[in-house]
Each structure stands twice: as structure tokens, then as C-alpha cells.
Amino acid sequence: MSSKIRQNYHEECEALVNKQINMEFYASYVYLSMASYFNRDDQALHGFASFFQKNSNEEREHGMKLMKYQAKRGGRVVFQDIAKPSSMEWGTPLDAMEAALELEKTVNQSLLDLHKVSDSKGDAQFCDFLEAEYLAEQVDGIKEIGDMITKIKRAGDGLGLHIMDKEIGS
DSSP, X not given: OOOSSOOSOOHXXXXXXXXXXXXXXXXXXXXXXXXXXXXXXXXXXXXXHHHHHHHHHHHHHHHHHXXXXXXXXXOXXXXXXXXXXXXXXXXXXXXXXXXXXXXXXXHXXXXXXXXXXXXXXXXXXXXHHHIIIIIHHXXXXXXXXXXXXXXXXXXXXXXXHHHHHHHHHO
């Protein structure tokens, strides 16, 4: 049954929103895996675990926000399998942050591609939604993780890493 409220919402945009929902939930799943890893007794880096748990929650909220948007525009949410994280062992906090940076850049590129398609279809409302709700936040998130990578490198292992863990968890 087609929607009575659907207006200027292209099928390609609807399909890409479903793809983005899956990507946001995948990112949440990866961050949850990182949080679990740093909470283990052989890691005991609870500040990093807390940071990655917070990021997991944010990514899940992004997916849910897109689900609400899909319904608001008269689209249908189509769930796909969520891939498991590429790793369960994340190495050092530096390794995990570098993986998180790549993940955020991948999510950001997908959002930019979604914006480009919505613009090409003349969907100004969708472009505005992406700009207001996602794009600036992605840039801020990429910067935050980039700064953390620099601080982790500067702090080094041992006491420096311990202080970083305390700082990131507060």
C-alpha cells in the first residue's frame, strides 16, 4: 500500500535511507564491541570503554532518527542483517581510535553521498534534514577522534595512557 503523505521523496532516496540506517546500526555494533573489549579484565581501560559505549549509543540514536524520518516522509523501513564487527580484538587504544576514525569517515562519506543523491532529485527538505541533523555532527566527531589519536600518541604508554583513560572517562 502506498503512502498518502509521500511527496517529492524519490525511491532511490528511500532505499539509501534504509542502507544508512543499517550502516548506523553497524557502527553502533562496532563501538559496542570496542566498549566490551576495553571493559575486559585484561584491558581495564574503563574510560575508553565508556567513550566507545557513548559512541555506540549515539550511532544507534542516529539510526532510530533515520527510521522516524523515513516514516515522516512516507517511506518504509526495510531491515537488513547487521554485519558483525570486523574484529573482536581491538589492540591498543590507539589502534581502536584509528579504526574508529576510519569508521566515522566511512559513515560520513555515505551521508555525503546520500546528500548528493537527494540534491540531484530536488529534495531540498531531505538535504536540509541531513545538514541539520548529521553532517556537522560527523565533522565534529571526526575532529574529536583525530584529536584523541594525537593525545594518545603524545601521552605514550604507561602512566600517560592511564591519565588519558581517566580524562576520556570523565
